[in-house]
Amino acid sequence: MTTLYAVLLAAVNVGKRKVPMAELRELLSGLGYDDVRTYLASGNAVFATAEEDQDALAANISAALEDHFGFAVPCVVRSGKYLSAVIEACPFPAADLAGKQLHAVFYSVPVDAQRYADIDREAFLPEDFRFGDRVMYLYAPDGLGRSPLAAALAKPAGRLKGICATSRNWNTVKALAEMAS
Template sequence: MTMYAALLRGINVSGHKKVPMAELRTLLTELGHRDVRTHLQSGNAVFSSPSDDENALAAELERAIEKRFGFPVPCLVRDGAYLATVAAACPFPAAELEGRQLHITYFGQPVDAERFARIDPAAYLPEEFRLGDRALYLYAPEGLGRSKLADALSRPALTKGLTATSRNWNTVGKLVEMTAHDGART
């Protein structure tokens, strides 16, 4: 069994696309997953599964959510080892920053630097971003809500065709912790 995190995009925001975490836990359990837990109300769940196909797990969850709640919700599923690797590869001094200053955007597929080549990094300093493996690291010293760089990075021209969802560093760390207990792997 492998521990996974399901990252749901755009739920429970301003009263829209409501997905109660208790119902999400029930849904994941009904899909046959074990060790199901959620974190916060913003669409973070962990579970164990014998499957090794993250894309199939995400597609299954998307179908089940739409059937249960009546609206589509893009989902990404990543195993605990991947989450830990992405966190460890952070190019910014995470230990020295507040969780609200550092974010990771997870992508459904690899993204090349060309997609973001039009962004002039100097125009957004002291904010910065770096690309990783299916991930983008964003340093926003004033937080995401005030970040002009975050707005630029999320423009439709840059994100067209991508499934992407962001988490602050506190949530990244918690998901790494929650999926680290992979002792059930067989």
């Protein structure tokens, strides 16, 4: 059975880590994936395959990207069904918020609140974060770029050692879920 997946590349198209979307489409097609489409220029693509192991897909794509571009490109692969479930499970009033106010941080493995126990959540209100299935929902009313909470969550750098984490704003999450449905 063929499934539609989204691949979310981490930390690309900033600085010298350029991954042109046309090349990403060609690379994914060259790996044998079908119906390859990209969304925006920030490392998002949707593809179809009969392969069911999302971790194996991510590892395969990451290795191919490193081979092609010459630098490591961690990525997360999630099915359209999973993305729809993330939207449904959102603990924040997504319908009442602008897309830049709500973000989903996708993890390669399950991550829980204990990993962030040192964060004084009260100190960052009204900003807040909650966890779901391999995802953190981050409410940042002034946007991610101005979010003190987002900066605190990113430190220390070793907090997520060995884990791929990549963030998308809510508009992108919804668009990818739609593309992969």
